[in-house]
Amino acid sequence: MTLSHTFRVFTLPALAISVGMAFAADLPARPSASDIIKTSKPSDWRPLDPANTLYMDLPTGRVVIELAPDFAPENVANIKTLVKEHYFDGLSINRSQDNYVAQWGDPNGETKPKSLGTAKAKVQGEFSVPITNDKHFVQQKDFDGYAPQIGHSNGFPVGRDPKAKTTWLAHCYGMVGVGRDNDTDSGNGAELYAVTGHAPRHLDRNITLVGRVVSGMPLLTTLPRGGEAMGFYGANEPHMPIVSVRLAAEVPEAERSNLEVLRSDAPIYQAVLEAQRNRGGPWNKYAANYLELCNATIPVREHPKQ
Amino acid sequence: MTLSHTFRVFTLPALAISVGMAFAADLPARPSASDIIKTSKPSDWRPLDPANTLYMDLPTGRVVIELAPDFAPENVANIKTLVKEHYFDGLSINRSQDNYVAQWGDPNGETKPKSLGTAKAKVQGEFSVPITNDKHFVQQKDFDGYAPQIGHSNGFPVGRDPKAKTTWLAHCYGMVGVGRDNDTDSGNGAELYAVTGHAPRHLDRNITLVGRVVSGMPLLTTLPRGGEAMGFYGANEPHMPIVSVRLAAEVPEAERSNLEVLRSDAPIYQAVLEAQRNRGGPWNKYAANYLELCNATIPVREHPKQ
Structure with missing residues (x-):
């Protein structure tokens, strides 16, 4: 991961003389x-917890997702059931909408859906949870238009409302959520999306977020955009297949990613x-x-x- | 362009019965x-002004960029000179950094730079301009942490400071800027970038924005990410070639894009x-x-x- 934001200019050698501008006095040097x-x-x-880490293996590489059970206990539990029963193996990425989301699950879900096995078909949305669920919140002092308070909890971006005593994950780049229909219990984790563009924060408190991609985002962001409405792939467009989704704890240690946050x-x-x-x-x-x-x-x- | 934000769930039929949630009362219907x-x-x-519209033709399609001369008159003028002299033809996209920018120009700029023709090698940065430059500003009422006021001017996202009487373009998704080195006059428009990820608003007032991509963003966002620092492509990685960059006014009418904003x-x-x-x-x-x-x-x- 590169944090530097310098824009290298190829076409010019480094200039020895700094040209001052009235509106752009030099800032003092500071550590980046x-x-x-x-x-x-x-x-x-901290290492990732193997019991709450998913590996989505694509033909192009591995997407590593850290789950956030404190913020969506029921939905995370259902996803783990799906994963343990290898529900996602052989399914595909079905949607890539530019500057919005990539979404994966059963491409035949509307016509001939794959069995969910022992997982629940309906899980109540966990759009926000009691503030007491979150033991790790550290507030960020900056104002936010979408939440009375913001901060981070175990590396997840979080909004919270101290008056309502609720907390929720925020739709930043890389966050993973549970697709749903109009009804709040119409999602179950069999269809998941990751944010691939500018943060669609209006989705906060409208849909259940369950975690975030901690490695492998380019495997999702560089996918061709789908040609149908909302970036879904048409029947004649290639769908990136999902080789498997596994809980890290169920993968032999030698095959695990070795990431820390x-x-x-x-x-x-x-x-x-x-x-x-x-x-x-x-x-x-x-x-x-x-x-x-x-x-x-x-x-x-x-x-x-x- | 799709504005709808519905997440279709493939795996479930539409449910006839709405299940209410204590924390999620239904909102009244409103036009989207x-x-x-x-x-x-x-x-x-309004149609795009052919005198301020660029076509960057790639082997994969056309990227259309609307220029904003009100906000960067000197830099836009230099870019137009480069374009009129076909500077960009045969150059390439040299950088794709995930969740940040794609950048194009001369891949050999550091070793054997292409001639800039009659264009200037140094153009003073136009990081902000007098508020009187902007005749079309319409304020957005929402708070913003990066600017005292925000709004839009001819479709461009804008920040402004009424006390300092300055205005500037904001680094939203799709905005196009002028790469520079440390010195404020070290850019000239021969190296350009487009924002391909979450808005890096800390760049506002630090670098010259000259316009925005109004069509063709997926041609940039789906490019493979570069393997070198900051997403630059290494010598052995393919660089997407630029077939040509033309001012719309210099393209026969039959070959122009027919977009309106x-x-x-x-x-x-x-x-x-x-x-x-x-x-x-x-x-x-x-x-x-x-x-x-x-x-x-x-x-x-x-x-x-x-």
């Missing part, structure tokens, strides 16, 4: 987010956010003093070899 | 943004925004009463045949 991450200690990182409740994380809120020179000329929730990066890395 | 657009009059749309200063546009700010039932269960700048859609369509 990636500079700060380089100073992290091993204890600032920067702890959002570690002090270093606040420094990472501040480095993104107020960037320093020499490239940056203006510091926003603001960080929108979905622009806050939660670093993920391969666990360093011992 | 696409419903409202269907009621538009021909005069609610909903006028952001027409009253209907405020209704479109309000429909996105407060969505109605039956799918939506919670109305945000907020619309983040980069979630406001500026509809573009083919001009209807007479």
Whole structure:
């Protein structure tokens, strides 16, 4: 993951003389987010929990999804049942809508649906949950138009309403949710989507989010956009097949991904956010003093070899 | 362009009985943004100005870029010079960084740069301009963390500071900017980028935006991500070639795209925004009463045949 935001210009050599502008005085140098991450200690990182990590293996590679059972216990449980019974194996990605979502599940769901096995056909939506479900929230000080409070919980972007005492996951890039029809219990986790574009935050509290993609997003974002309404693939368009979806705990250890996530409740994380809120020179000329929730990066890395 | 945000669930038939939830009372039905657009009059749309429209033709199709000379007069003029002299023909897309930008220009710019012809090698950055440059601003009432005021001007997302009397284009999805090095005059328009992911608004007022992609974004967003730092393609990775970049005015009329943009200063546009700010039932269960700048859609369509 690259946090640097420098735009390299190929066509020009580096210029030795800085040309000042009245409206763009140079900012003092400051450590960047990636500079700060380089100073992290091993204890600032947490491994993914194999009991709450999914591997969606495509012919092109692996998409790793961290589940968030605190925010959607019933939906996550149903997805785990589907996965344990290998429901997704041989299904496909059926939708790619530009600047919105990729969605996967049963391509024949409307005509000849695959059996859900022992999983439930209806699971009540968990659009928000009691605030007490979330033990790991760390507030972000920035204003947000979609939620009274925002922050992170175990690396997930979160909105919360202290008056209503509710909390919910936010539709940032990479978040994974449960497709549904009009009824709030019409989803069951057999059809999932990942956000592949600008955060559609109006979906917050309207649909159940169950986790986020922590690795492999380009496998979803580079898929051809579907030619039918809402980016669904037509019958004659290729659908990316799903080889298998497995719970990490059910995969032999040697075949597991070895990822770890920067702890959002570690002090270093606040420094990472501040480095993104107020960037320093020499490239940056203006510091926003603001960080929108979905622009806050939660670093993920391969666990360093011992 | 699809404005509908319904998530179809394939695996379930439509359910006849609505199951109420304590926390998700049904919202009253309201016209959606696409419903409202269907009621538009021909005069609610404006054609693209051929003198300020670029066609970037790739082997895979055409990317149409509307330029915004009001916001970056010097940079737009230099780009037009480059385009008129066919500078971009035979160059390539050199960078695709996931959830960030695609960038194009001279792949050999650091070693054996192509001549810029009569274009300037240095153009002062136009990170913001006097508020008087912008005659078409219509304010959006929603709060924004990156700008004292936000709105749209001729379909471009805009931030402005009434105290400083400055205005600038905002880094929403699809916006096109001028790559630069550390110095504020180190860009010249020979290296351009388009935002392909969540809006990196911290770039606002740090780099010159010159326009936006109004058609063809998937040609950029589905490109393989580059394997080098910041998503640059390595020497052994394929670079998407640029067949040509032309000003629409210099293309025979029969070969021009026939697009029109909903006028952001027409009253209907405020209704479109309000429909996105407060969505109605039956799918939506919670109305945000907020619309983040980069979630406001500026509809573009083919001009209807007479």
